[in-house]
Amino acid sequence: MRIGENDGWGAAEDMTSDVNTEERRQDNGNGNDNGSGSGWGGRDDGWGSHDNERGDKGNGWGGQDNGRGDKDNGWGGRSDGWGNERNERDERSAPRRGSGNRMDNRTREPVDMEATAKVVDGLMETLQNVNIKLADKQADVNSPLFSVKSFEELGLSPELLKGIYAMKFVKPSKVQEHALPLLLSDPPQNMIAQSQSGTGKTAAFTLTMLKRVDPTLNVPQALCLAPTRELARQILDVIQKMGQFTSVTSALCLREEAPRREPINAHILVGTPGTLLELERRRLVDLSQVRVFVLDEADVMLDKQGMGLQSMRLRKICPEYCQLLLFSATFNGAVIEFAHMIIPNANEITLKREEVSVDSIKQYYIECDSYHHKMEMLSTIYGLLTVGQSIIFIATRNSAEEVKARMEDEGHMVSLIHGGMTPAERDTVIDEFRQGRTRVLLATNVLARGIDVLQVSLVVNFDLPMTPERYPDPETYVHRIGRTGRFGRSGVAINFVHNDLSRQVLRSLEEFFEREIIRMPTESVELLEQKLQSLNRGQTAVPPNPDIPPL
Numbered sequence: 001m002r003i004g005e006n007d008g009w010g011a012a013e014d015m016t017s018d019v020n021t022e023e024r025r026q027d028n029g030n031g032n033d034n035g036s037g038s039g040w041g042g043r044d045d046g047w048g049s050h051d052n053e054r055g056d057k058g059n060g061w062g063g064q065d066n067g068r069g070d071k072d073n074g075w076g077g078r079s080d081g082w083g084n085e086r087n088e089r090d091e092r093s094a095p096r097r098g099s100g101n102r103m104d105n106r107t108r109e110p111v112d113m114e115a116t117a118k119v120v121d122g123l124m125e126t127l128q129n130v131n132i133k134l135a136d137k138q139a140d141v142n143s144p145l146f147s148v149k150s151f152e153e154l155g156l157s158p159e160l161l162k163g164i165y166a167m168k169f170v171k172p173s174k175v176q177e178h179a180l181p182l183l184l185s186d187p188p189q190n191m192i193a194q195s196q197s198g199t200g201k202t203a204a205f206t207l208t209m210l211k212r213v214d215p216t217l218n219v220p221q222a223l224c225l226a227p228t229r230e231l232a233r234q235i236l237d238v239i240q241k242m243g244q245f246t247s248v249t250s251a252l253c254l255r256e257e258a259p260r261r262e263p264i265n266a267h268i269l270v271g272t273p274g275t276l277l278e279l280e281r282r283r284l285v286d287l288s289q290v291r292v293f294v295l296d297e298a299d300v301m302l303d304k305q306g307m308g309l310q311s312m313r314l315r316k317i318c319p320e321y322c323q324l325l326l327f328s329a330t331f332n333g334a335v336i337e338f339a340h341m342i343i344p345n346a347n348e349i350t351l352k353r354e355e356v357s358v359d360s361i362k363q364y365y366i367e368c369d370s371y372h373h374k375m376e377m378l379s380t381i382y383g384l385l386t387v388g389q390s391i392i393f394i395a396t397r398n399s400a401e402e403v404k405a406r407m408e409d410e411g412h413m414v415s416l417i418h419g420g421m422t423p424a425e426r427d428t429v430i431d432e433f434r435q436g437r438t439r440v441l442l443a444t445n446v447l448a449r450g451i452d453v454l455q456v457s458l459v460v461n462f463d464l465p466m467t468p469e470r471y472p473d474p475e476t477y478v479h480r481i482g483r484t485g486r487f488g489r490s491g492v493a494i495n496f497v498h499n500d501l502s503r504q505v506l507r508s509l510e511e512f513f514e515r516e517i518i519r520m521p522t523e524s525v526e527l528l529e530q531k532l533q534s535l536n537r538g539q540t541a542v543p544p545n546p547d548i549p550p551l
């Protein structure tokens with residue numbers, strides 16, 4: 001069921017947790033995710049186990065609000081999708097096809113070597129120039145990073161300005177420039193804000209929370225909800241850096257971190273909704289004085305199939321008067337409609353659909369002829385993956401484990417993160433990746449949104465994103481590729497297609513965002529390999545993250 005449909009909001013909670021049908025099936029089989037009890041720390045209790053590992057779904061594609069007409073028009077219908085899914089599965093269990101077969105397919109297509117060389121040069125240039133001249137970008141009127149104002153003109157306290165400059169921010173981005181004066185004005189105003197991935201939304205809502213808190217009151221006054229533990233940890237980190245010259249305190253409310261008996265009195269609470277509800281139920285957090293209520297990745301946080309009910313319950317527990325802020329890079333029509341229902345009279349910053357994807361991310365696809373060919377291709381482009389840092393998105397946990405094993409068999413070093421891992425394991429994996437100690441990260445949609453690692457120069461969609469109903473998932477796509485190209489940096493996204501279904505999904509994504517995804521001929525991969533080999537001879541490791549001290 002999609003947001004905005006009148007289904008009796010407040011009906012029994014759907015504890016569905018995961019990123020797609022297949023992951024869910026897997027979890028249901030284990031009986032881990034669908035419980036609704038309330039014991040602490042148990043696997044079936046809904047205690048954070050479901051709310052911090054799901055990805056995106058229910059995006060309105062094919063529905064009444066997406067401007068694409070009915071499901072059959074844009075997308076060929078459900079039965080096609082299922083048929084193709086079966087093919088995909090069969091292919092995986094089938095014996096490996098010889099490469100001769102694949103070469104036959106490839107040689108049938110005439111190859112434009114000039115175009116191929118151009119693709120390769122463009123790619124190399126993009127990947128090698130992750131660092132940017134921000135001043136140029138922020139002076140470009142058409143850039144989402146452009147602003148006419150300085151931070152001093154936005155009404156921030158000296159302590160907050162100090163925090164901003166300690167983070168090496170020089171000028172606000174467009175969303176910061178437009179949102180902050182409204183967000184910080186009195187009386188407080190609600191806001192629905194949409195801006196492209198990596199354009200600094202976190203700073204906008206963080207500064208609002210920091211400014212609204214009265215540090216003399218020893219009680220939570222701002223609440224920020226995020227869909228995953230990784231994102232909640234990252235937001236807390238931004239709050240602490242930005243607020244380092246204030247006396248505002250903050251705490252993480254995640255299953256593993258939350259105290260079992262001690263109340264949490266920090267001024268700003270950041271966490272996943274299931275955990276916060278549980279803490280509130282146990283009277284370990286007092287939400288009666290919350291003045292700012294933030295939903296980061298608001299479109300998934302309002303998704304009725306996922307965390308929407310929990311988010312709404314928390315909002316109802318907070319005072320009526322609190323300032324409500326919804327931030328995301330994507331808001332489809334149904335979500336916006338629903339957001340209007342719950343926050344009437346909000347200020348709104350929105351984007352046209354064709355503005356949503358980030359210009360500095362170059363988008364390519366590689367045509368494979370089977371699942372196994374995708375595997376081979378991933379192994380072939382390993383050199384490319386390690387020029388900077390890369391994230392490879394895979395549809396399911398099982399498939400991700402399988403890809404990891406295959407890559408390791410071939411001698412490649414990769415790490416893996418998915419919702420089935422323990423919180424401690426997930427923390428280790430993401431921390432190592434942030435520190436640049438690992439370069440290639442395989443992930444399910446658990447990492448599709450919000451994660452900010454500036455050195456990520458390449459995102460690979462090993463599987464294109466689809467909703468649990470097997471429709472193309474443009475929102476997840478744009479969030480996934482947005483893990484690169486952060487704040488004006490360049491980035492590359494490579495999509496693998498290998499059957500009719502994935503080709504249709506690719507075309508649908510192009511149509512949706514009105515943006516061409518360029519074919520990268522497999523021949524160019526060979527050319528790339530040669531260039532990479534010569535590059536690697538003179539290349540040092542990924543540049544260290546300046547914010548992280550050496551080990």
Ligand SMILES: Nc1ncnc2c1ncn2[C@@H]1O[C@H](COP(=O)(O)OP(=O)(O)OP(=O)(O)O)[C@@H](O)[C@H]1O
Pocket residue numbers: 168169170171172173176195196197198199200201202203328329449450451452454482486487
């Ligand atoms: N004004 C600024 N000047 C320089 N860097 C900035 C500025 N604002 C934010 N950044 C940096 O830009 C990066 C992206 O910011 P952030 O993570 O807030 O993006 P976002 O819009 O929330 O992205 P997403 O939609 O993916 O969640 C971060 O590394 C952040 O520190």
